[in-house]
Amino acid sequence: MSLLKLENIKKIYQQGKIDVQAIRGISLEIKKSEFTTIFGPSGSGKTTLLNLIGCLDKPTSGEIYYDGSKKLSTLSKNELSDFRRYNLGFIFQGHNLIPVLTAFENVEFAIRIINEISKKERRKKVLDILKSVGLEGLEERRPNELSGGQKQRVAIARALVKNPKLVLADEPTANLDSETSEEVLDIMLKMNQKLGTTFIFSTHDPQVMRYARRLIEIRDGKVTQDKQGEDLDVPH
Amino acid sequence: MKKVILLLVIFVFLFSYSIFAVTADEIIQKRDDNEYLKTARVESKMVINNNNRKLEKVMISLIDGNKALVEFTNPMDRGTKFLKREDNLWMFFPDAEDVVKLSGHMLERGMMGSDFSYKDMMESEKLTELYNFEIIEEQEYQKRPCYVIEGIKKQGAEATYYKRIVWIDKERHIGLKEELYAESGKLLKEIVVQEVQEFDHRWYPTKSVMEDKLRENTSTEFIIESIEFNPEIPEGTFSLQSLQ
Amino acid sequence: MFLTKMALKNLARNKKRTIITALVISLGIVIFLVSDSLIVGMEEISIDNNINLLTSHLQIMDKNYWDNKEELPLNNLLDDNLLVVNQIKEELDIEKSTKRLYFPANINNGREEYPISVIGVEVNTDSEVFKLEQYLLEGQSLKNGNNAVIGKKLANLMGFELGEYITLLFKTKEGTFNTIEAELVGTLDTSHPEINEYHVYIPLQDAQNALGLDGKVSRYFFRLEGKEESIPVTNEINSILNRKSSNIKAYNWEKLSEDILAMTRQGNIENLIMLIVIIILAAVGVINIVILSVLERLEEIGMMKALGLKMREIVYIFVIESAGIGLLGSAVGIIIGFIGVYLLTNIGIDVGSITGGETTFGIPIIDRLYGGWRPNAFIFIFFFGIITSVLASILPARWGAKKDPVKAIYHK
Numbered sequence A: 001m002s003l004l005k006l007e008n009i010k011k012i013y014q015q016g017k018i019d020v021q022a023i024r025g026i027s028l029e030i031k032k033s034e035f036t037t038i039f040g041p042s043g044s045g046k047t048t049l050l051n052l053i054g055c056l057d058k059p060t061s062g063e064i065y066y067d068g069s070k071k072l073s074t075l076s077k078n079e080l081s082d083f084r085r086y087n088l089g090f091i092f093q094g095h096n097l098i099p100v101l102t103a104f105e106n107v108e109f110a111i112r113i114i115n116e117i118s119k120k121e122r123r124k125k126v127l128d129i130l131k132s133v134g135l136e137g138l139e140e141r142r143p144n145e146l147s148g149g150q151k152q153r154v155a156i157a158r159a160l161v162k163n164p165k166l167v168l169a170d171e172p173t174a175n176l177d178s179e180t181s182e183e184v185l186d187i188m189l190k191m192n193q194k195l196g197t198t199f200i201f202s203t204h205d206p207q208v209m210r211y212a213r214r215l216i217e218i219r220d221g222k223v224t225q226d227k228q229g230e231d232l233d234v235p236h
Numbered sequence B: 001m002k003k004v005i006l007l008l009v010i011f012v013f014l015f016s017y018s019i020f021a022v023t024a025d026e027i028i029q030k031r032d033d034n035e036y037l038k039t040a041r042v043e044s045k046m047v048i049n050n051n052n053r054k055l056e057k058v059m060i061s062l063i064d065g066n067k068a069l070v071e072f073t074n075p076m077d078r079g080t081k082f083l084k085r086e087d088n089l090w091m092f093f094p095d096a097e098d099v100v101k102l103s104g105h106m107l108e109r110g111m112m113g114s115d116f117s118y119k120d121m122m123e124s125e126k127l128t129e130l131y132n133f134e135i136i137e138e139q140e141y142q143k144r145p146c147y148v149i150e151g152i153k154k155q156g157a158e159a160t161y162y163k164r165i166v167w168i169d170k171e172r173h174i175g176l177k178e179e180l181y182a183e184s185g186k187l188l189k190e191i192v193v194q195e196v197q198e199f200d201h202r203w204y205p206t207k208s209v210m211e212d213k214l215r216e217n218t219s220t221e222f223i224i225e226s227i228e229f230n231p232e233i234p235e236g237t238f239s240l241q242s243l244q
Numbered sequence C: 001m002f003l004t005k006m007a008l009k010n011l012a013r014n015k016k017r018t019i020i021t022a023l024v025i026s027l028g029i030v031i032f033l034v035s036d037s038l039i040v041g042m043e044e045i046s047i048d049n050n051i052n053l054l055t056s057h058l059q060i061m062d063k064n065y066w067d068n069k070e071e072l073p074l075n076n077l078l079d080d081n082l083l084v085v086n087q088i089k090e091e092l093d094i095e096k097s098t099k100r101l102y103f104p105a106n107i108n109n110g111r112e113e114y115p116i117s118v119i120g121v122e123v124n125t126d127s128e129v130f131k132l133e134q135y136l137l138e139g140q141s142l143k144n145g146n147n148a149v150i151g152k153k154l155a156n157l158m159g160f161e162l163g164e165y166i167t168l169l170f171k172t173k174e175g176t177f178n179t180i181e182a183e184l185v186g187t188l189d190t191s192h193p194e195i196n197e198y199h200v201y202i203p204l205q206d207a208q209n210a211l212g213l214d215g216k217v218s219r220y221f222f223r224l225e226g227k228e229e230s231i232p233v234t235n236e237i238n239s240i241l242n243r244k245s246s247n248i249k250a251y252n253w254e255k256l257s258e259d260i261l262a263m264t265r266q267g268n269i270e271n272l273i274m275l276i277v278i279i280i281l282a283a284v285g286v287i288n289i290v291i292l293s294v295l296e297r298l299e300e301i302g303m304m305k306a307l308g309l310k311m312r313e314i315v316y317i318f319v320i321e322s323a324g325i326g327l328l329g330s331a332v333g334i335i336i337g338f339i340g341v342y343l344l345t346n347i348g349i350d351v352g353s354i355t356g357g358e359t360t361f362g363i364p365i366i367d368r369l370y371g372g373w374r375p376n377a378f379i380f381i382f383f384f385g386i387i388t389s390v391l392a393s394i395l396p397a398r399w400g401a402k403k404d405p406v407k408a409i410y411h412k
């Protein structure tokens, strides 16, 4: 089942008088529950691509479809906000937690703004997700009382708590040491398997490539490789 | 002879006197009749002395019965005009190009900065109706035989001065000196004739000085430079339009 | 609610900055409250002065006199021993009253004339109602006989010394000139330019004689226990007068001091200036703090947008945060202001030392100025502080919320 379809996406940034072609025509399809890794060197267009998929930015040309039919280009700013609010989870390079809120509250934030479930249910949901990312007992800590890995786990919990259709993670391990990186990726993989959440995450670190279930390599804004299953040459 | 000034400057007119006046009244009436100009064109000058400052105002007056038009011709006031018709007084200021009717408090001010108030000029009732006159003395004044007549305001009469004493030339019927008093007995104003001249078998004061006795070193001289009797006065001279 | 809570929590994020901004607002509010209190205090003084020097608590006069009272006319006068006045005094238990006869005149020093108002006062009762004596600068107060008391400024203007005779030139009701010569026995220096420059006080008898108005006065004046009483007492007197269907009417001090009330309006202009100062202080503080916060929290703003917050929700967070600062500043300002006003009303400030004894406030007799209370000012300024903060925050908050989420997140 196709969750997401990109059709000949191009993105050109205007930098002064120079046009920077960050994405030069990418078409791809992501299925539900896929765990996709976007791999490429720095400057290859990973972040730009994820922003386009996360509808934080609009492509210069091409179209993005969700659920087979929904055209992103037809949505207004407010509709895009709503779309993100209900359907997408983000994990950023920096954790981007709100410093005045506790771990619990930071996670709660994502569903508080949806406001569909009771306080009790919400509480249970937040505690469950925090537990499953291994933060049981740390719920009341503020971001500055958590380690880098713990913070990123809070960010993962925040992205997952609303059961989004898709989680986008732009180099989630870039600021972490290799041990913590592995922990974080393990959790993401675990959640993908447990909840069936669709993940797309980017990295430039070949170390991380072994977590890939589907690997899309981009260079200079173009897909150079798209492999999955047996085709993957990295051992699991 | 204060009247003269008044007449000439702002044209106060007394007429139709009772024939059956008592002696003092008769003398007053004769003086007023004598000094009354029926129809005339008068060129005159007013010199206002205030301490060491001296202001000269030159004017031409056209008089016809109880109507008069005065126009100032000295540089400072050139074009300023007064129009008197019966009891009404209008003024035209060339700078403001505006006609103003003077009334109420404005009439109490000194006219053009002189010691005469507008009200002084406007007094149009017969003096003998306002005052009880009495001859108090016969005296030589300015080497002329004179009656000294005192007028006391009649009870209830609305007169500006409570008492007035006049020196009237027995033969020429002109007032040579007049003193004006407040009710308290204080001398307020004094008018003295300094020069007289005969026109047409009629003696006329041509230079007089008025002093405000409450203010030191101020006086107003009034000098008649020429009188033309029965001049030609164009129609419409005394209309409001002629002010502008 | 959640956003509100979060916004308020944000207040604690940079405590120093929050506190400084709030204190700036507090400062403005304290300045406003203190100056308002002083204005109220000065108003109070000028109203009291006006009552003590010009209007008394209430007056009665002929209705037709009232219409032309500025001209000090000599018609529509009252008898100086009106029965109904005694009746009113007895019925309402008023002890202190006096009567005056006003007329216009020119004062003359032998060189020049100057238009003034002459007030014939009943020598033995005037001081029961009016406090002119307190303002006597030199000499003594008015006594019976040919004497006069005038304002110091007028005396200087005309060059009169104590013991000299002043000349008043005026017209009687019949339009006839009369003069009064009276010995100058005292000069006044009051807070009223009108009195200092234009008033000449002489004994009532002299005025009546010179005007030929024996037994006539312009108005009666009453002193009550306090100025609050003047409205009810005026109403009672008017109902007594109405019963007698007379042409006489009572007027209270407020009706008589429309010029003073105009001055009060001037006080309000001072308040307006204070308000503008507060707006500027608060607005600059708040705009500054919102801009700094936006710049500091760009990533956070981007993240919140990514999470699906709409622009207006982000604006809301900043606005609530500013409202919190406004609330804090207003509350602190109100508390400090309350203390300040309390001190002002109870201890006052030493005006004498500020102005070196001779004040130009026009309040020469007092040397301490006391503030006054105006509870409405507190309520008003409290909300004013908050609303100003909220309004000031909207534009910079919109600026922050408009930031492109991508750039906001990756701004480093």
Ligand SMILES: Nc1ncnc2c1ncn2[C@@H]1O[C@H](COP(=O)(O)OP(=O)(O)O)[C@@H](O)[C@H]1O
Binding pocket: A013, A014, A015, A020, A021, A022, A040, A041, A042, A043, A044, A045, A046, A047, A048, A049
């Ligand atoms: N906002 C921008 N304005 C101009 N150029 C940009 C902007 N964002 C990215 N780029 C350019 O687009 C290309 C792709 O960048 P990016 O997507 O950030 O790559 P990656 O995330 O793989 O490092 C780079 O050349 C980068 O300089």
Ligand SMILES: [Mg+2]
Binding pocket: A043, A046, A047, A048, A171
């Ligand atoms: Mg990147």
